[in-house]
Amino acid sequence: MIFCSPPMQPQQPSQLIELSQLRNNSVSTGLRLSFYDQQNHNHQFPHQNHPQHQQIVVDNTSAMLSLFNEDLNAQVRQQTEEIDQFLRAQGEQLRRTLAEKRQRHYRALLSSAHEPLARRLREKEVEVEKAKRRNNELQTRAAQLAAETHFWQVKARSQEAAAASLRVHIQQALMGAAAANDRKANSIGAAASEVNAAEDAESAYVDPDRPSLSEPRCKACQRRTATVLLLPCRHLSVCTECERVAHVCPLCCCARSSSIEVYLS
Structure with a gap:
């Protein structure tokens, strides 16, 4: 708690105001009790040692403010660290979430592009197999023709x-x-001189056979x-x-x- 004193009036005792709305949690229980003891003492003896009383009130107020400032600074630092840690955690989580979404998006794109590519690849493989079979058939036929050509040669x-x-x-x-x-x-020519006139007559006929x-x-x-x-x-x-x-x-x-x-x- 922080206590402030109102402006002093001449010939009147000082009054203390408790500023409980500035902070819900008390800073120091021992100081608060000391301050209440001093306040009760002042109420009991309002006309004794007035300057000393004012000095004590000022000292107590300064001490309370100093403690309040230190506690406030500590809590501000703690809250700042917690906020920074929270922001870092949230940033890291956001980064991981974005990375996972990006990976899923890439996988979806690759999957959508892989299906037509795989289909085209299968079609090309079928065409290659047909071409290989046709090539083997042509090679076999060429070998047969070469063998037949060699045989006929x-x-x-x-x-x-x-x-x-x-x-x-x-x-x-x-x-x-x-x-x-x-x-x-030659043997017939030796006997040709003995041919008679009848053979000369028959020589007019020629046998075609x-x-x-x-x-x-x-x-x-x-x-x-x-x-x-x-x-x-x-x-x-x-x-x-x-x-x-x-x-x-x-x-x-x-x-x-x-x-x-x-x-x-």
């Missing part, structure tokens, strides 16, 4: 070699037939030109008519498997 080379060998055998057969015909022509002296004669009928090459022995030994019924070669008696007709020019 090998087969063509083998057929070319067989055709070349067949041409060589045909030429050899033709040359052998021509040599045989030459020998036969009769082979010429330069052409090989069929070894089956001995009348027509040999124009069929029998396989696999490769002998030019029969004509087209005899080839229909011939099952073996007339020269080597080898069983025929197929035949090739040769056009002689």
